[in-house]
Amino acid sequence: MNLAWKEMKKSKTKFVILGSIVFLISLLTFIISGLANGLSQDNAALIKNLPDGEIYMETAAEETHALSAIDIATQQSALSENDGAFAFSIQMGFLLNEQDEQQSVAFATSTGSAPFPDVSKGEIVLDRSLEEDGIQQGERFTNSQSNGEFTVAGFTDGAKYSHAAVAFVHPDDFADMYRTEEQQMLFAPDLAEPGAIPGLQSFSIEEFLDTLPSYSAEQLSLSMIVWFLVVISGMLFAIFFYMMNIQKLGLYGILKAIGVKTGTLFRMIWAQMLAITAVALFLSIAFSQLFATLAPGDMPFYLPIGITLQLSAVFFAIGFAGATLSGFQIRKAQPLQAIQQGEG
Template identity: 50%
Template structure:
């Protein structure tokens, strides 16, 4: 370890460049991970905050909740198979406040188990983001599809669906809104049961029925995977070039009895030191970003994600450095002697 540190200190510029590159890639990976998690929660916090269970939709709806209509017979069959059902319906729409300003939102109604807040008839419970847009508690709002005005009775915290704030509404008002009494979705905190005419989804499977959710997360995750791959290649290329320059030195060390594993340990020590320092700075900057990021930008970076990302970088760095060290095991003491003679 002492020799590894001495070499880093002797070649400060060379190892600093690698450290800065790893720092930048690690910071970018953490930032994208925070953005992906923030966008995920902003897209579907309504579903993400629900307990693990099973969602049911009409099979003919082909994974589109707004085309689903679960019959009374199917609800009875579900009631026989499960306890504490929640009947849900979701509809995109908009309301106009008292000043005539339109606000896009998603109407949500539920019956049964107390998963969502309940609104009284002719009342609305709105996501808190709409309060920032100027809507006040007690204010009357209107929508073209409901004859009576609706009174805002309160606000919820971070309840969104498809990047739209949720508006919890009474089932009777929702029936007037969509001109149907049928529920679109049934949720149970239980494993799936086979019900004729219904398709069962886990929480993750139901989230993936949102086109914006799956495509958004896939794009951001793909960028993250590429950054991991780039970091591994950087380690491999950097240490390969360093090792090629030191083949004569490695041969001499082998000639005096230094084992190959000792040379690998020296390289691993350098990789670990550089990565730890780079990750430490990247994590510090990313956590500072969490504190200063404005609320308008959906950004969530938990310590679980941070530690996982750091562990992946350590593993990838170890693999890249190890692959680059293959020539260390192949170099022979005679090579160093011949090179020295030349």
């Protein structure tokens, strides 16, 4: 460790440049990851907030929930046989206020469940983002597909779907708008045998999210960017330490000649990598949290501590791998040959 610290003090500029690059790459990674998680919540928070269990839809719908329609008999049988199960539907639509201003929403209804709020006929419960946009409790809305009015009964948190606020309505109101009493999906928590309901296809929460084209395409693109940045950081570590090791073959030869073991030289490289990565990650985490605080309220940014720690661990692992690969030349170098090459 003493050798590592002395070298870092002697070659401050080189290590500051590497640390700055790692800081910028890790900061960009944290910000993109926060945007990916924020968009994920904004796109499918309604589904992601469901408890552990299985979602079922009609097999003939071919994994498109908007085309699924579960017949009443199957629905009643499944609900009676599975405690905590409920049927629900989601359909995109819009609301009109008294000034005929249109508000896009995702209408959702259920047969009665803890995850979905209880709504009376003629009332709607909206995601709280609409309250922040100025909609107030007691305000009235209409819909061109419905014959009646909807009164805002309250607001709830974490109810977003397809980047739209969710409007929870009574099943009778949903049936009046979309001309069907059949629900699109069933949810059964902790079912002993997933896929056991005849005529229905089962999905875990993650599998169901993958059936949503906008969700899977969006998350795949952002995830690829995040992992490309992680790989690039590992390559930077490998290239940086490789070039430094080439320049110091003469020094390594002298150290080996006086009895310094190869393992000690590897530990020196690892200590330098850990110091650079720790400082860069500390600063990037601080700046990403500052970004989350200063970002506009309508920007979907969500970077929980769990994701931050996972990415930090990946950066340490990739940095360790890159530094280790660059140090293999130390093991192959012979003291006499290295001394003859000089220190470059």
